[in-house]
Amino acid sequence: MDITLTKSQIQQAVQDAYNECKDIKGGANANYIPYLANIDSNLFGISVTLLDGTVINVGDTEYKFGIESVSKVLTAILVLKQYGAQAVLEKIGADATGLPFNSIFAILLENDHPSTPLVNAGAITACSMVAPKGDSWGKWEAIINNIASLCGSPAQVIDELYKSESETNFNNRSIAWLLKNYNRIYDDVDMSLDLYTRQCSVGITSHQLSVCAGTIANGGVNPVTKENVFERELAPKITTLISSVGFYQNTGDWMYTSGIPAKSGVGGGVLGVYPGVMGIAAFAPPLDGAGNSVKAQAAVKSVMKKLGLGVFNGDCVKVES
Numbered sequence: 001m002d003i004t005l006t007k008s009q010i011q012q013a014v015q016d017a018y019n020e021c022k023d024i025k026g027g028a029n030a031n032y033i034p035y036l037a038n039i040d041s042n043l044f045g046i047s048v049t050l051l052d053g054t055v056i057n058v059g060d061t062e063y064k065f066g067i068e069s070v071s072k073v074l075t076a077i078l079v080l081k082q083y084g085a086q087a088v089l090e091k092i093g094a095d096a097t098g099l100p101f102n103s104i105f106a107i108l109l110e111n112d113h114p115s116t117p118l119v120n121a122g123a124i125t126a127c128s129m130v131a132p133k134g135d136s137w138g139k140w141e142a143i144i145n146n147i148a149s150l151c152g153s154p155a156q157v158i159d160e161l162y163k164s165e166s167e168t169n170f171n172n173r174s175i176a177w178l179l180k181n182y183n184r185i186y187d188d189v190d191m192s193l194d195l196y197t198r199q200c201s202v203g204i205t206s207h208q209l210s211v212c213a214g215t216i217a218n219g220g221v222n223p224v225t226k227e228n229v230f231e232r233e234l235a236p237k238i239t240t241l242i243s244s245v246g247f248y249q250n251t252g253d254w255m256y257t258s259g260i261p262a263k264s265g266v267g268g269g270v271l272g273v274y275p276g277v278m279g280i281a282a283f284a285p286p287l288d289g290a291g292n293s294v295k296a297q298a299a300v301k302s303v304m305k306k307l308g309l310g311v312f313n314g315d316c317v318k319v320e321s
């Protein structure tokens with residue numbers, strides 16, 4: 001079926017989804033990172049970026065929250081750019097774990113393989129791969145500049161969040177050293193873990209995340225800045241990773257009920273990619289048991305439903321400009 005949407009229909013759907021979801025209760029802020037536990041639980045925003053560069057924002061869309069695990073998508077793109085799809089498959093993997101994001105068990109089960117760059121283990125490995133090897137500052141520059149290019153505007157670390165995470169990341173330290181044991185850390189271990197912790201502590205807005213999602217949906221060309229951030233052939237690779245593990249052990253249920261590949265972070269952000277059509281992001285701090293924002297999930301699902309969209313529906317979707 002052909003579906004033609006107007007911008008005002010999309011604007012209306014985002015506004016309606018916001019109204020419908022804003023009073024949803026349930027979930028709790030991440031409490032294992034002290035900074036996140038203290039964020040206002042009522043913050044809520046939805047942003048959509050269309051491929052002509054239009055950004056639709058409703059709610060707290062300029063609030064800078066911790067990007068957390070959504071950053072895994074952006075750094076996966078960086079290592080895909082630097083090494084290519086085959087090397088990422090060999091050095092990290094592209095499989096779902098079916099287990100929580102911070103699982104040590106998953107590393108053991110997968111025969112020492114980090115599985116995917118979108119869980120903690122694979123993301124720490126991805127940070128270890130970022131070029132230039134051995135140069136902590138150069139690697140960080142590559143990571144933060146890549147975030148700015150994908151999001152269409154610069155982002156900075158929230159110092160208090162970085163401190164909070166660094167002081168409490170004992171599980172991630174275990175993951176990093178276990179991976180080192182299996183020769184899956186390709187640079188200094190402490191440096192790789194620190195880069196991962198720092199990228200998770202970057203402050204980002206739902207507006208920026210929707211532009212990043214729009215860049216992936218647009219085959220690597222940022223729809224707002226028009227910068228060609230990555231090769232078109234990498235877009236389906238990154239969307240595949242997102243659709244297989246974006247919500248960890250809940251990913252299958254998410255894909256089954258939402259119709260859009262999406263990735264969450266414990267800061268409350270969700271980034272969704274509808275290839276060839278739009279990027280969407282939502283943000284609200286309270287999380288479900290798998291660490292996915294309750295309200296942001298509801299909001300993205302609601303927008304998809306109101307627009308009658310689903311990536312597996314087989315429809316040809318156009319947005320009138």
Ligand code: GLN
Pocket residue numbers: 068069070101102120165172200264265266267291
């Ligand atoms: N920095 C967090 C961690 O490593 C990110 C987890 C997440 O967002 N799911 O635990």
